[in-house]
Amino acid sequence: MASDYNMMEMMISVAARFLEDGKSVAVGTGxxxxxxxxxxxxxxxxxxxxxxxxxxxxxxxxxxxxVGDSRTFYRGVMAAGMVDAMTTxxxxxVDYAFLGGAQIDKYGNINSTCIGDYQKxxxxxxxxxxxxxxASFCWKTMIMTVHSKSRFVETCDFITSPGFxxxxxxxxxxxxxxxxPYKIITDLCVMGFHEETKxxxxxxxxxxxxxxxxxxxxxxxxxxxDEIGVTSPPSAEELRLLRDEVDPxxxxxxxx
Amino acid sequence: MNVLDEGIxxxxxxxxxxxxxxxxxxxxRAMVDKRMSAKEAVERFIHDGDYFxxxxxxxxxxxxxxxxxxxxxxxxxxxxxxxxxxHDFELMCAGKCFDRLDAAYIVGLExxxxxxxxxxxxxxxxxxxxxxxxxxxxxxxxAAGEGVSYxxxxxxxxxxxxxxxxxxxxxxxxxxxxxxxxxAIWPDVAAIHVHYADMYGDSVIRGISIADYELxxxxxxxxxxxxxxxxxxxxxxxxxxxxxxxxxVDAVVEVPYGSYPGNMPYLYxxxxxxxxxxxxxxxxxxxxxxxxxxxxxxxxxxxxxxxLCGGQERMEQLRKIENLVRE
Numbered sequence: 001m002a003s004d005y006n007m008m009e010m011m012i013s014v015a016a017r018f019l020e021d022g023k024s025v026a027v028g029t030g031x032x033x034x035x036x037x038x039x040x041x042x043x044x045x046x047x048x049x050x051x052x053x054x055x056x057x058x059x060x061x062x063x064x065x066x067v068g069d070s071r072t073f074y075r076g077v078m079a080a081g082m083v084d085a086m087t088t089x090x091x092x093x094v095d096y097a098f099l100g101g102a103q104i105d106k107y108g109n110i111n112s113t114c115i116g117d118y119q120k121x122x123x124x125x126x127x128x129x130x131x132x133x134x135a136s137f138c139w140k141t142m143i144m145t146v147h148s149k150s151r152f153v154e155t156c157d158f159i160t161s162p163g164f165x166x167x168x169x170x171x172x173x174x175x176x177x178x179x180x181p182y183k184i185i186t187d188l189c190v191m192g193f194h195e196e197t198k199x200x201x202x203x204x205x206x207x208x209x210x211x212x213x214x215x216x217x218x219x220x221x222x223x224x225x226d227e228i229g230v231t232s233p234p235s236a237e238e239l240r241l242l243r244d245e246v247d248p249x250x251x252x253x254x255x256x
Numbered sequence: 257m258n259v260l261d262e263g264i265x266x267x268x269x270x271x272x273x274x275x276x277x278x279x280x281x282x283x284x285r286a287m288v289d290k291r292m293s294a295k296e297a298v299e300r301f302i303h304d305g306d307y308f309x310x311x312x313x314x315x316x317x318x319x320x321x322x323x324x325x326x327x328x329x330x331x332x333x334x335x336x337x338x339x340x341x342x343h344d345f346e347l348m349c350a351g352k353c354f355d356r357l358d359a360a361y362i363v364g365l366e367x368x369x370x371x372x373x374x375x376x377x378x379x380x381x382x383x384x385x386x387x388x389x390x391x392x393x394x395x396x397x398x399a400a401g402e403g404v405s406y407x408x409x410x411x412x413x414x415x416x417x418x419x420x421x422x423x424x425x426x427x428x429x430x431x432x433x434x435x436x437x438x439x440a441i442w443p444d445v446a447a448i449h450v451h452y453a454d455m456y457g458d459s460v461i462r463g464i465s466i467a468d469y470e471l472x473x474x475x476x477x478x479x480x481x482x483x484x485x486x487x488x489x490x491x492x493x494x495x496x497x498x499x500x501x502x503x504x505v506d507a508v509v510e511v512p513y514g515s516y517p518g519n520m521p522y523l524y525x526x527x528x529x530x531x532x533x534x535x536x537x538x539x540x541x542x543x544x545x546x547x548x549x550x551x552x553x554x555x556x557x558x559x560x561x562x563x564l565c566g567g568q569e570r571m572e573q574l575r576k577i578e579n580l581v582r583e
Contacts, residue, residue, distance in 0.1 A: 029367040052390060053313045053340070054464035061580055065528065066366045068313030068340070070521040070578060073464055079521075081465035083398060086391035090410060109415075113387060118420060120381035125370070128417050129340055129361035132389035136411035159416045160387075174414030175425065175434025 005234045007187035008253045009242055010206060011144045012038060013234035014185050015098070018142065023095040024048035026085070026134050029064055030252050031144045032098030037063075037246045038238065050094060052130035054080040063251055067130075086130065089137035092177070097134035097141045103156045104143060106200045106220045107170075108163025108181030108193060110135065111156035118158065128160050135161035140182035147186035152218040164198035188214050190231055194223055204229035258427040260434060265386030267422035268335050268356050269307055271405045271439035279442075279476055283503070289455045290508045291485065294558060297507035298325040301445050301477045307335035308354070309475060311448030311468040314342030314366060315518035315526050317461070319447035319481045321511040321558035327351035328553060337443060338362040339393045339467060342371075343518055346534060349374040350548055356384045358441070360393045368531060373538040387420040388412070392438045394467045399440035401473030408435040446475035448500070449514045451523070453482040457505025458491040458498050463521030465499060472500040481511040483523060513562050513571055524574035530565055 005013075008031065015035035019025055021044035027033045036049050037060055048057050051064075055072030056079075064071040073079040088094055101110035102125055112131060116122030135141050141163075145151060163181045165171055171180055184191040184200065192203045201223035202214060211224055234242070247253050292300075302308060308326070312318035323344055326334075336354035338345055340361040348354055350373060363374045377383065388396075395407030412418040413425065413436055423436045448468050453459040459480050461468060472478055480500065485508065491498060513520075517527040517534075537547040555561050562571070 053316070053466050065368070065526065066314055066316055066342075066519070068316040068464065068466060069519045069526065070316075070463060073521075079462075079464045081469055082390060082394045082467045083470060086394065090391075113416070118416075119385075121379055124363050124375055124378040126361045126364035127338075127359050127387055128389040130390040132415060132417050133391040133409075133411040136389075136413065158420075159414075161417070162413070162415050165414045171414065175410065176413050177410055 005239055006254060009234050009239060011185050011187060012242060012253065013238045014190060014231060015142060015144055016042065016238070018183055019044050019047055019096060022046045024050060024093060026050050026052060026089060026094050026097040026138060028067055028098055028100070033060070033063055034242065034246050034252045035098070035144070038241055041241045041245060042238065050085055050088060052085050053082055054085050056080055056085070063247055086133050086137070089134060092139070094138045095140060097138035099131050099135055099141050099143050099161060100145060101160065102151065103153045104145070104151060104184070105153055105156050105163070106222070107165060107167055107198055108143070108184065108200065109156055109159045109165060110143070110161040110163065111158045113158040113160045115157050132161040135163070136176050137179065139179050141180065142183045142185065143181070144185045147188040147214065147217045149217055149219045152220065154220045164193065167198045168196055188217065199223055201225060202228055204231040206231045207233055257429060259424050260427055261425035263418055263421040263423045265420045265422045266356070266384055267439060268358065268386070269441050269443070271441070273403050273405050273440065276400065276442045277403060285503045287456045287502055290457050290505060291455050292507050292509060294321045294325045294481065294509050294511065297479045297509050298322060298329050301479055301506055302326060302331055304331055305333045306444040307337070309337035309339070309443040309446040309471055310341060310344040311446060311466070311471050312344070312515065312518065313340050313466045314344070315531060317449050317466070317515050317520055318344045318518045319449040319479070319514065320516060320518065321481055321509065321514050322447035322479055323347040324552050324558060324561065326353055337393065337441070340390055342366060343531065346371045346374055349377040352377060355382060358386050358388055358393065360388045360390045365531065365535065369535055371535060371538055373544060386422055387417050388438070389417055392421065392423065392436065394470055396438045396441045397467060397470035397474040399438070400442045401470055405440050406437040407440065408437055410435060412436045441474060443475045445477040445479065446471050447479040447481065448472060449481045449511070450500070451482070452484050452486045452490070453480050453508055454486055454488045454491050455508055456488065456502035457500065457508050458488070458502045459500040459505070460491070460497045461499045469499055472504050477506045478504050479507045479509065480505050481509045481514045483512055483514060483520065485510045511558055514558070516562060516565070519578070523578060524571060525577040527565065527570070527574055
């Protein structure tokens with residue numbers, strides 16, 4: 001086991017392990033794309049990667065810089081369009097999607113639109129892009145993010161993309177299809193959601209991380225089960241693949 | 257049909273399909289030479305107050321030359337469709353060209369970061385905004401192209417994205433399920449950059465089409481910029497490749513490297529150094545004003561801009577990056 005890994009490598013390796021072979025994933029640029037590429041090079045060679053602008057099942061030669069750049073359909077099986085990519089999600093053929101945002105609440109709702117008043121925001125962010133669609137349509141959504149109190153908040157200033165909304169039964173009541181947040185992978189821990197209440201709960205702590213540290217970096221009451229696992233750090237093989245093949249320019253993983 | 261909820265966002269364009277049909281009834285089907293300069297295309301087809309849309313995806317296959325011309329000609333009070341707009345959005349904000357915005361993805365340049373100037377403009381309160389998801393906007397364009405007044409999606413439901421859109425939640429008459437009904441949008445004018453086109457406007461896109469198939473069929477007026485103009489016979493030899501037929505098109509503008517500094521699939525990669533320069537200079541408003549003078553307001557054509565950005569030598573480097581040629 002390699003001990004000289006950084007947190008980005010940890011998060012990407014953990015995320016990659018959640019992606020099952022023979023399933024499909026909608027990815028963005030950066031860490032999510034790296035996780036999908038790592039999964040393909042390890043346990044999931046038949047993981048289908050889909051990009052929202054229309055790239056389907058590319059043989060990614062390197063990390064794309066945009067979810068619509070030409071790498072996203074390099075030697076792909078189809079260069080389609082956004083309607084095709086999104087309707088594939090809408091009809092239930094996309095298993096996983098990765099999302100990100102400035103704020104996340106305990107039900108996994110995400111804000112990537114604005115901080116402060118909507119009409120005259122303190123900070124304006126990009127908005128939904130394809131995130132709301134992925135969060136609505138895909139069976140299991142995941143988030144990779146740094147763990148901090150300003151990010152994990154009691155209430156999002158704006159709910160851009162749905163998690164479980166207000167908890168149990170809320171997605172169904174709103175008319176959303178079955179689906180929702182699956183795993184939240186941070187630099188401190190892996191979190192999932194309580195089966196009934198749909199609130200966020202710790203599943204495993206990264207090596208050396210205490211529960212109190214996670215609590216102090218979270219702006220809401222986290223469910224802490226009696227038994228919490230320890231996240232397996234990246235293996236030597238995962239690190240080699242990440243550094244030599246997935247991200248040789250170290251654009252995402254940085255220098256370990 | 258029961259309307260169960262509605263967004264409070266502004267609806268900028270009339271979703272009446274019969275008004276749109278009346279417009280398209282009058283639109284010429286003549287197969288005539290539509291070649292013109294970017295300057296003339298903007299003079300003729302983009303007016304103050306029009307609702308404008310750009311094709312492509314942020315910094316991929318975007319109609320940069322038309323955006324520059326919109327700035328140079330000082331267009332104001334446009335409506336704008338922010339459907340994953342990145343460098344094109346930066347440009348429209350640099351000229352403060354629009355004051356009404358349908359936003360699905362704005363302000364950011366994906367992995368490159370956020371545009372300081374676009375943020376300043378969007379945080380100024382000067383822009384009237386409705387928010388949407390990317391698919392919702394594609395569904396609005398597709399509905400328009402189909403000649404119906406709304407599209408349906410199961411996304412946006414239950415969120416503030418819905419609340420700040422002009423969508424409505426409706427009940428399915430067959431199943432009772434809830435859908436977001438998103439109003440059709442017929443932009444007054446759109447600009448789309450393509451790989452090649454004939455002088456009538458028949459256009460071929462290589463690689464992903466993004467939402468340009470839908471946008472071309474929704475826009476009332478359409479400006480095509482193209483890497484090169486080909487003989488009509490090239491189109492007729494392989495009509496399967498045509499994405500946009502001539503009767504949708506009002507202007508054909510030949511602009512080699514027309515997506516620069518964006519990516520053009522198979523031809524040239526995005527100029528990451530130049531895009532980073534934009535983000536850097538935008539931090540300082542005075543420096544940014546000088547930058548805009550140098551690259552946009554102070555030049556008379558897109559060709560001059562390409563020269564300023566390194567000309568053929570730089571374009572050749574970008575061609576190699578696009579084609580994964582390592583040196």
